[in-house]
Amino acid sequence: MALAVFPVVNRLRVALATWLHKFKVCGCSGSGFFGIGWFRMGSAEEKVVAVIMVGGPTKGTRFRPLSFNIPKPLFPLAGQPMVHHPISACKRIPNLAYIYLIGFYEEREFALYVSSISNELKVPVRYVKEDKPHGSAGGLYNFRDLIMEDSPSHIFLLNCDVCCSFPLPEMLEAHKSYGGMGTILVIKVSAESANQFGELVADPTTHELLHYTEKPETFVSDLINCGVYIFTPDIFTAIQGVSTQRKDRANLRRLSSFEALQSPATRSLPSNFVRLDQDILSPLAGKKQLFTYETREFWEQIKTPGMSLKCSALYLAQFRFTSPDLLASGDGVRSANIVGDVYVHPSAKIHPTAKIGPNVSISANARIGAGARLISCIILDDVEIKENAVVLHAIIGWKSSIGKWSRVQASEAVSVEDEVVVINSIVLPNKTLNVSVQEEIIL
CATH class of the missing domain: 3.90.550.10 (Spore Coat Polysaccharide Biosynthesis Protein SpsA; Chain A)
Known part of the structure; x- marks a missing residue:
């Protein structure tokens, strides 16, 4: 009662x-x-x-x-x-x-x-x-x-x-x-x-x-x-x-x-x-x-994946005033070269010769290889970006792999093989790209 x-x-x-x-x-x-x-x-x-x-x-x-x-x-x-x-x-x-x-x-x-x-x-x-x-x-x-x-x-x-x-x-x-x-x-x-x-x-x-x-x-x-x-x-x-x-x-x-x-x-x-x-x-x-x-x-x-990139950059900029301890730093000698506002999860591993930023967010257990270049992107958990790969204005989904010398420009368990270029495309999970694509939706 x-x-x-x-x-x-x-x-x-x-x-x-x-x-x-x-x-x-x-x-x-x-x-x-x-x-x-x-x-x-x-x-x-x-x-x-x-x-x-x-x-x-x-x-x-x-x-x-x-x-x-x-x-x-x-x-x-x-x-x-x-x-x-x-x-x-x-x-x-x-x-x-x-x-x-x-x-x-x-x-x-x-x-x-x-x-x-x-x-x-x-x-x-x-x-x-x-x-x-x-x-x-x-x-x-x-x-x-x-x-x-x-x-x-x-x-x-x-x-x-x-x-x-x-x-x-x-x-x-x-x-x-x-x-x-x-x-x-x-x-x-x-x-x-x-x-x-x-x-x-x-x-x-x-x-x-x-x-x-x-x-x-x-x-x-x-x-x-x-x-x-x-x-x-x-x-x-x-x-x-x-x-x-x-x-x-x-x-x-x-x-x-x-x-x-x-x-x-x-x-x-x-x-x-x-x-x-x-x-x-x-x-x-x-x-x-x-x-x-x-x-x-x-x-x-925040309605679309593309808008999440812009909003991530806005929040990174806000961290300068609200949470500066969350922003990474590095000079490219003992640690990666960090440019602008960048977040790196403590468990991520980045080669000292990589150049990261501005407006980059790197999540848990990501691995960034030597000479990699990342600009305005979101790197999700367990992603591997191999040597000399370039990622611009893109979201790299969970467990994805970006091959050596490849270029991804604006995806979960997606593999991009060596020397492949991906531009302005949406790639659904569990895909392997061995050829370059531009302005395509890969189902």
Whole structure:
């Protein structure tokens, strides 16, 4: 009987935290109920929770073949798993209580990484699996009891396939000054590329979100949504409102002939499937609930293997300021000649006559031969690059072998024999190339 009570208690926590945020009762904020520390005086004691959406195997097909044998969030960028970069950024958030990863992958695929990163950062990280798609906002709501377990005053929501500097502490301070329900990280892009993203209009003085539209057919604004958010617990009330309205409309359609006029997609959309952009951001724009924080640093989406090369280079450049100890160095005498930003895993073996960089990431147990030249590339685990081979703007997949004097320019268990040239090609696993190829897909 006690087990059945816990969800109800947690829903009460969500409701009370929302009420306290809205009315600031007695100057208290967000904690302390039933003797478990709900009322904590002062903003310094407020807890923050971060949620990172990592997707799942049914999505991200554009990232193949790299995602065939490893979850996309664990693919290395600048020598660290893709999801590691937003997690590390969350570590800088004041009063961070917990980090949750939400996705469709099996829990065993993240178990080792989650344990390792929790110990490394001294912050609890937990992966939770969705049983079915709930939408970007519905997925958050589905785990509301878990997210609100520590009674956080603020909730960060990040997308894993976003590459940026993640200015989360600054964003939190701006959000508190706005006093709204949510704040969206935004950036200006070219007018030609804006329609690939959610475009928005914000008040230049107050930063209030005035209008939001997802991938419009006609140009609206060069200000786009970066896929990084911070919310108060009020977000759960807003999501619940959408679900309730959808249920009411579904009941009305069942009682009328109006249902026959609806499209199949509209009729079949579940009430608990809530999209953050179309169902939350667009309706709340212009209602003094949502605000924006503009970043002037780098931002990209990681949708394709080619984009992972660019994002790896951006993170390597960021390491100069955040983690200089991760960058390799060498003068070409006792160690390889290192040029620019380069990451080398401690287990990798590189001949002193090799020249590496700029923008190169070399993973575990890689072997780089004498005279090899590597520029703007990602070398994955157990790769062998033989003497005098050249790799430019390429991703060399797990267990691949690049032959002597060969040239790979922009692949798992792929072998490139001696003196072969590969340019602008995609090579699927378990292939041996004994002839040169250019602008081909080798299946």
